[in-house]
Amino acid sequence: MTTSFAPRIFSGIQPSGGLTLGNYLGALKRFAEYQGQGAETIYCVVDLHAITVWQDPEKLRHNTREVAAAFMASGVDPEVSVLFNQSQVSQHAELAWLFNTVARVGWMYRMTQFKDKAGKNSENSSLGLLAYPSLMAADILAYHATEVPVGEDQKQHLELTRDIAAKFNHDYGVDFFPITKPMIEGTATRVMSLRDGSKKMSKSDPSDATRINLTDDADAIAQKIRKARTDADPLPGSMEGLQDRPEAKNLVNIFAALTGESADQVLARFEGQGFGAFKPALAEVAVESLAPITEKMTRFMADPAEIDRIMGRGADQAAAIAQPIVERTKEIMGMIRSR
Ligand code: AQP
Numbered sequence: 001m002t003t004s005f006a007p008r009i010f011s012g013i014q015p016s017g018g019l020t021l022g023n024y025l026g027a028l029k030r031f032a033e034y035q036g037q038g039a040e041t042i043y044c045v046v047d048l049h050a051i052t053v054w055q056d057p058e059k060l061r062h063n064t065r066e067v068a069a070a071f072m073a074s075g076v077d078p079e080v081s082v083l084f085n086q087s088q089v090s091q092h093a094e095l096a097w098l099f100n101t102v103a104r105v106g107w108m109y110r111m112t113q114f115k116d117k118a119g120k121n122s123e124n125s126s127l128g129l130l131a132y133p134s135l136m137a138a139d140i141l142a143y144h145a146t147e148v149p150v151g152e153d154q155k156q157h158l159e160l161t162r163d164i165a166a167k168f169n170h171d172y173g174v175d176f177f178p179i180t181k182p183m184i185e186g187t188a189t190r191v192m193s194l195r196d197g198s199k200k201m202s203k204s205d206p207s208d209a210t211r212i213n214l215t216d217d218a219d220a221i222a223q224k225i226r227k228a229r230t231d232a233d234p235l236p237g238s239m240e241g242l243q244d245r246p247e248a249k250n251l252v253n254i255f256a257a258l259t260g261e262s263a264d265q266v267l268a269r270f271e272g273q274g275f276g277a278f279k280p281a282l283a284e285v286a287v288e289s290l291a292p293i294t295e296k297m298t299r300f301m302a303d304p305a306e307i308d309r310i311m312g313r314g315a316d317q318a319a320a321i322a323q324p325i326v327e328r329t330k331e332i333m334g335m336i337r338s339r
Contacts, residue, residue: 005178007039010145012046012086012136015063016053019070021212021286022201024293025188025257026151032075034149041081042143042318043071045311048086048093048135052128053117053204065307066297070214072310073296082321084314086139091322095138096131098329102168103134107160113153137161141177142322149183152190153200158182172332188257194228197246212286214294221290222283225251230275237271239263248275255282258289 011031013023035041045067050060064085071083086092108114108130118125128135136157140148141164148158158180165177193199193210201211212221229247236242242249249263255278256263270278300307331337 003175003178005144005146007147008042008143008145009034009039009147009149009183010042010044010140010143011149012044012049012139013067013071014046014050015060015067015085016050016055017063017203019067019214020191020201020203021214021254021290022151022188022191023070023203024074024214024290025186025191025254026153027149028070028074028076029257030149030183030186031071031081032077035075035077035080039147041076042145042321043076043081043083044139044318045071045085046139049132052126052132065304066215066301068307068311069297069300070293072300073293078310078314082314082317084311084318088311088315089142089318089322091142091319091326092135092138095142095322095326095329096135098326098333099134099137099141099164099168100131102171103137103160103164107163108133111156111160113157133157133160134164137164140180141165142325143318144178144325145180146178147181147183149185152184155182155184168329174332176328176332186257187253187263191254191257192246192250194224194250196229197248197250212290214290214297216290217294218287218291221286222280225279225283225286228279230279232274234272234274235267235270235278238267241267251275251278251282255285258285 011027013019013027031041031043045064047060047064050063068083068085072078076083111133114130114132117129137160140161150158162179165179168177169175191201193201193205194212195207195210203211205211209224209227212224216224228251230251231245231248233245235248235252239249239252242252252263252266256266259266327337
């Protein structure tokens with residue numbers, strides 16, 4: 001018999017630096033849209049993930065509140081969704097340990113994010129960085145989440161979550177964990193660097209010119225778009241014509257994701273025009289979309305105690321769901337529960 005699980009969406013964002021347009025289009029913007037659509041929504045600031053690479057403690061506190069503020073500024077309503085920071089719910093770390101005994105070391109070494117972040121000196125990276133996907137599986141499965149909205153870069157980690165759930169169910173002869181579905185949707189599932197169309201836009205890239213931050217003002221956004229790498233050719237009438245032009249393709253996809261059009265619709269409007277016309281139009285659209293979010297984030301950040309209160313309440317709600325699931329996991333594995 002196959003267990004049916006109630007629809008539940010979980011996703012998280014690391015407080016590992018200022019948030020980017022990639023985080024907004026690939027994740028945040030969509031999180032709000034899933035609210036009230038039938039599935040319970042649980043959103044988390046994943047601070048335990050952030051520390052897999054050293055974080056300055058003061059900055060980590062600031063960034064954690066800023067990510068919570070960004071969730072709310074993007075439309076995540078803590079009265080509708082559960083919103084909290086990961087380290088306040090101990091079941092995440094507890095279940096991650098149990099999953100460390102299920103997952104295989106080889107699976108972890110195959111993760112491209114580990115290879116990218118560990119670089120050439122992987123022996124010297126933290127053990128946490130290697131085990132990161134096991135914690136991510138715990139984040140998701142501690143809530144029996146059925147769906148996870150993420151950007152394209154997280155696809156491999158989600159496959160590993162499915163592998164861990166399937167191996168646990170198989171090893172213990174149960175049907176306890178759901179095989180979670182990734183939700184990789186929209187025109188901006190992989191927003192690329194403004195300086196290199198082959199690299200993902202990332203908050204931890206050493207160069208600020210590669211990304212648009214959610215805290216950038218209108219001038220900074222316009223300047224970064226003006227300086228974005230492109231080519232000298234005019235824009236074609238459809239996306240097929242952009243196959244070998246990654247930087248141009250990226251800017252068109254960003255435009256489409258911001259306005260809610262398809263990339264082909266955007267190109268139909270700009271066909272035959274060069275970047276001299278396209279970039280100022282993109283800057284205008286970007287500023288128009290991001291300025292209200294930046295403004296709301298600033299307002300939330302003016303009251304850090306209120307953010308902490310909201311995350312504390314969310315943590316209680318989250319723990320109430322996760323605790324019985326983690327307790328049952330231990331029972332299944334043969335651990336004695338005497339109280
Ligand atoms: N460039 C991107 N395009 C689309 N989606 C993106 N996401 C991140 N970058 C892009 C999505 O944002 C969510 C949160 O990501 P994260 O903070 O947990 O970690 P990440 O994926 O590693 O993002 P960054 O910005 O690259 O962070 P650092 O630099 O700290 O590693 C995820 O759903 C992700 O897919």
